[in-house]
Amino acid sequence: xxxxxxxxxxxxxxxxxxxxxxxxxxxxxxxxxxxxxxxxxxxxxxxxxxxxxxxxxxxxxxxxxxxxxxxxxxxxxxxxxxxxxxxxxxxxxxxxxxxxxxxxxxxxxxxxxxxxxxxxxxxxxxxxxxxxxxxxxxxxxxxxxxxxxxxxxxxxxxxxxxxxxxxxxxxxxxxxxxxxxxxxxxxxxxxxxxxxxxxxxxxxxxxxxxxxxxxxxxxxxxxxxxxxxxxxxxxxxxxxxxxxxxxxxxxxxxxxxxxxxxxxxxxxxx
Amino acid sequence: xxxxxxxxxxxxxxxxxxxxxxxxxxxxxxxxxxxxxxxxxxxxxxxxxxxxxxxxxxxxxxxxxxxxxxxxxxxxxxxxxxxxxxxxxxxxxxxxxxxxxxxxxxxxxxxxxxxxxxxxxxxxxxxxxxxxxxxxxxxxxxxxxxxxxxxxxxxxxxxxxxxxxxxxxxxxxxxxxxxxxxxxxxxxxxxxxxxxxxxxxxxxxxxxxxxxxxxxxxxxxxxxxxxxxxxxxxxxxxxxxxxxxxxxxxxxxxxxxxxxxxxxxxxxxxxxxxxxxxxxxxxxxxxxxxxxxxxxxxxxxxxxxxxxxxxxxxxxxxxxxxxxxxxxxxxxxxxxxxxxxxxxxxxxxxxxxxxxxxxxxxxxxxxxxxxxxxxxxxxxxxxxxxxxxxxxxxxxxxxxxxxxxxxxxxxxxxxxxxxxxxxxxxx
Numbered sequence: 001x002x003x004x005x006x007x008x009x010x011x012x013x014x015x016x017x018x019x020x021x022x023x024x025x026x027x028x029x030x031x032x033x034x035x036x037x038x039x040x041x042x043x044x045x046x047x048x049x050x051x052x053x054x055x056x057x058x059x060x061x062x063x064x065x066x067x068x069x070x071x072x073x074x075x076x077x078x079x080x081x082x083x084x085x086x087x088x089x090x091x092x093x094x095x096x097x098x099x100x101x102x103x104x105x106x107x108x109x110x111x112x113x114x115x116x117x118x119x120x121x122x123x124x125x126x127x128x129x130x131x132x133x134x135x136x137x138x139x140x141x142x143x144x145x146x147x148x149x150x151x152x153x154x155x156x157x158x159x160x161x162x163x164x165x166x167x168x169x170x171x172x173x174x175x176x177x178x179x180x181x182x183x184x185x186x187x188x189x190x191x192x193x194x195x196x197x198x199x200x201x202x203x204x205x206x207x208x209x210x211x212x213x214x215x216x217x218x219x220x221x222x223x224x225x226x227x228x229x230x231x232x233x234x235x236x237x238x239x240x241x242x243x244x245x246x247x248x249x250x251x252x253x254x255x256x257x258x259x260x261x262x263x264x265x266x267x268x269x270x
Numbered sequence: 271x272x273x274x275x276x277x278x279x280x281x282x283x284x285x286x287x288x289x290x291x292x293x294x295x296x297x298x299x300x301x302x303x304x305x306x307x308x309x310x311x312x313x314x315x316x317x318x319x320x321x322x323x324x325x326x327x328x329x330x331x332x333x334x335x336x337x338x339x340x341x342x343x344x345x346x347x348x349x350x351x352x353x354x355x356x357x358x359x360x361x362x363x364x365x366x367x368x369x370x371x372x373x374x375x376x377x378x379x380x381x382x383x384x385x386x387x388x389x390x391x392x393x394x395x396x397x398x399x400x401x402x403x404x405x406x407x408x409x410x411x412x413x414x415x416x417x418x419x420x421x422x423x424x425x426x427x428x429x430x431x432x433x434x435x436x437x438x439x440x441x442x443x444x445x446x447x448x449x450x451x452x453x454x455x456x457x458x459x460x461x462x463x464x465x466x467x468x469x470x471x472x473x474x475x476x477x478x479x480x481x482x483x484x485x486x487x488x489x490x491x492x493x494x495x496x497x498x499x500x501x502x503x504x505x506x507x508x509x510x511x512x513x514x515x516x517x518x519x520x521x522x523x524x525x526x527x528x529x530x531x532x533x534x535x536x537x538x539x540x541x542x543x544x545x546x547x548x549x550x551x552x553x554x555x556x557x558x559x560x561x562x563x564x565x566x567x568x569x570x571x572x573x574x575x576x577x578x579x580x581x582x583x584x585x586x587x588x589x590x591x592x593x594x595x596x597x598x599x600x601x602x603x604x605x606x607x608x609x610x611x612x613x614x615x616x617x618x619x620x621x622x623x624x625x626x627x628x629x630x631x632x633x634x635x636x637x638x639x640x641x642x643x644x645x646x647x648x649x650x651x652x653x654x655x656x657x658x659x660x661x662x663x664x665x666x667x668x669x670x671x672x673x674x675x676x677x678x679x680x681x682x683x684x685x686x687x688x689x690x691x692x693x694x695x696x697x
Contacts, residue, residue: 001369001370001371002367002368002369002370003357003367003368003372004365004366004367005354005355005357005360005361005365005366005367005368006360006361006365007360007361007362007363007364007365008360022400024397024402024403025397025398025400027397028393028394028397028398032383032386032394035385035386035390036383036385036386039385104377104380104381105380105381105398106358107358108358108376108377108380109356109358109374109376109380109381109398109399110356110357110358110374111398111400178295178296178299179295180295180296180297181296264359264360267353267358267359268284268359
């Protein structure tokens with residue numbers, strides 16, 4: 001086995017083979033993140049469900065009932081949107097902080113740095129899996145029959161993961177270079193929620209062009225709306241899904257390539 | 271023999287910010303961006319950063335099976351070189367090629383998480399070091415036995431004593447078996463017995479024909495373990511060759527000229543722990559004055575002045591005397607003498623160890639001093655802190671300069687007895 005060490009170059013491709021060699025490490029990082037998060041807590045892994053569930057409650061009561069936002073008074077409707085949203089927001093935020101939190105590791109040992117934000121996204125997937133149990137329960141209680149559209153859910157989820165990984169990876173690299181991003185990211189997540197109305201309501205069909213453009217520009221909007229439609233058996237907004245898919249792919253590539261570009265400097269800056 | 275490591279003209283530059291912190295804020299970056307065209311027009315240089323070359327034009331060829339001891343004063347670039355070879359950071363100029371699997375130990379317990387148990391951390395740390403899971407499972411019992419923590423395996427590591435932590439961390443790393451091993455002063459932690467264990471293990475690895483880079487200040491360990499020496503000074507190769515030669519050159523030229531070293535106990539960087547701080551180390555002759563040249567006939571003292579900050583019943587202090595080529599002559603501990611009082615209350619003390627005359631041969635010697643809680647933790651360990659010379663001004667062999675070789679030079683008793691002669695008849 002020969003290792004070549006050369007000076008840093010500009011744009012580098014994503015080294016998939018190397019990531020595959022280090023797949024066990026990726027698994028261990030996810031395992032460690034999940035285990036540590038719930039150790040010493042009373043509720044343990046139940047927190048994975050509680051977070052989106054509580055959000056659902058708050059939105060249903062305050063937005064749906066009190067503020068009378070259309071459709072938001074239906075808990076199942078809201079949860080079907082909150083679940084993918086919490087996954088995206090959680091994955092993105094954890095990925096963004098992951099590099100700075102792994103400072104000791106990165107300055108002491110070699111492994112493909114992409115594994116760090118990817119593992120954060122992986123841990124968020126585990127949380128999603130647990131929280132989706134509640135969704136199944138609610139669907140069952142409401143008696144909503146599964147339609148063939150449910151088969152689209154995995155694909156939509158993969159797109160959502162790509163988007164979260166892309167944004168999270170880019171933010172993680174930016175946070176290493178500019179520490180401001182530590183404070184920007186939570187604010188970004190909050191702002192993004194309000195910019196994704198499909199998380200808690202339906203997109204109006206008679207929207208102004210402005211509104212329509214801003215909704216298309218936010219791929220999470222389309223992905224969340226499609227997720228809910230697929231789960232509840234409603235018509236899928238194909239246009240929205242299509243543009244969201246393309247944007248999600250682009251976000252993923254942009255995030256990873258930017259990361260790889262400045263990856264070589266991490267150990268020096270951290 | 272194939273070349274294991276080829277290093278070609280490696281240089282590493284760091285940009286040091288002259289102003290305060292390393293982190294950049296967006297505001298700074300944006301204002302820099304805005305000011306850049308103006309600065310360029312005015313022709314003023316970028317006064318915010320300065321170039322620091324941690325390594326310059328390093329070129330080396332290491333054959334397979336060589337054990338290279340990397341020595342040099344602090345800031346010479348030793349750790350930077352290891353970081354580059356470990357791929358943690360990239361060189362600014364130059365390239366290197368490593369033929370074989372690479373393992374690096376720049377720190378023990380990399381990736382250990384305090385909330386996870388010992389067992390879980392062994393697997394996690396193994397994965398981080400690049401050991402496949404199946405191999406860790408196979409070697410698990412060996413690792414635990416080496417670390418001697420079997421009964422604590424299922425307790426979270428945050429409850430471990432620092433000694434246990436270090437032992438477990440090193441145990442995992444010790445079972446990494448790469449063809450090229452890079453080790454950076456990790457042996458600076460732990461107590462004497464543990465360090466010896468680690469050295470022995472590294473010695474085994476070396477004997478199996480693996481190539482090792484070993485960075486350390488401990489000349490005794492370097493001479494014992496390595497066959498080649500690499501002396502780095504200010505980022506450049508000052509010497510590279512057989513280890514005894516390089517170590518002798520290094521010690522001869524090093525700043526360890528004095529027979530006395532006083533520590534500035536007020537500064538943050540001074541050695542010691544919350545229990546004990548060293549104040550001064552001296553080599554003194556019989557009447558107590560510091561001497562760098564000792565007549566070989568007479569005894570002399572190694573003295574440590576120190577301050578005890580907290581009661582420390584198990585505190586142990588020791589000196590090591592090294593020869594000019596880094597070989598360890600002897601270790602002496604205050605526990606060797608049962609008469610000397612221990613368990614001091616807080617205060618300032620001076621401890622003295624007497625080395626007899628007619629013992630060491632002429633030459634240049636170095637002294638290292640340390641204090642620890644045996645088996646638990648080291649409070650400070652200062653390598654080659656003072657030096658002295660043994661000179662012949664009379665002594666054994668009379669007035670004539672008598673070039674006897676040997677590390678020691680003692681007056682030994684001789685006796686003669688006449689045996690019955692046997693020439694009665696040889697039939």
